[in-house]
Amino acid sequence: MLPFTLFPILLFLSVIRPTFSTNTTEKLRIFILSDILNEPDDSQSLVRYLLYSNEFQTEGIVATTSTWLPNETHPEAIHEIIRAYGSVVDNLNQHVYGKQALQRNSTLSPGASHLVKALKSSNTTLHLPVWGGTNTLAQALQHISRTHSSTEAKTLRSRLRIYTISDQDDTGPWLRATYPDLFYIASRHAWKAYSLAAWTGMSMTALSPAANDSIVQNAWLGRYI
Incomplete structure (x- = not known):
């Protein structure tokens, strides 16, 4: 050799x-x-x-x-x-999304500002169903960490109950790594493996063998839903 x-x-x-x-x-x-x-x-x-x-x-x-x-x-x-x-x-x-909201010079978005106010307005639980990306949540929690003591920030985070439909931007993993004390449920799935996700429900038979779309038709929906 x-x-x-x-x-x-x-x-x-x-x-x-x-x-x-x-x-x-x-x-x-x-x-x-x-x-x-x-x-x-x-x-x-x-x-x-x-x-x-x-x-x-x-x-x-x-x-x-x-x-x-x-x-x-x-x-x-x-x-x-x-x-x-x-x-x-x-x-x-130019095409990075999600964590762009975490840049040092980023202005707090109206949505993140509203979330901060909601967290601070009551000491009761705030449920946060996330149907898209979590960058607004990430920006809100980052702002709280920068503007409050560590004890205050932890208290505010403890009020959250987060449920996300998969990770739809790159702040989901960042949130879980940065704030391991978060109550955070991520209904994740691999690409093209939607049957592994909880959110497919009963209407996606092509993706989930447990689904049944014989009920979820327009006539049934119109009458009962």
């Missing part, structure tokens, strides 16, 4: 991270070892990783040998993908 060298590649933070802040307390440190170009899988994985790289503290990416690539390494393939990412990252950032 020919000798090989581990080839470290430093990923500069100005390139690897989108400009917005996720405002998490600490990011996982990541150092990737890859036998890239042995087959397409690692190239594909690196592209996917870069699209989520703002969630991590990337320390390095190294081209290595493997059983399937025993005598060579291809750091140039890593460089090529990173250069391509650098050319599109500004455009990608």
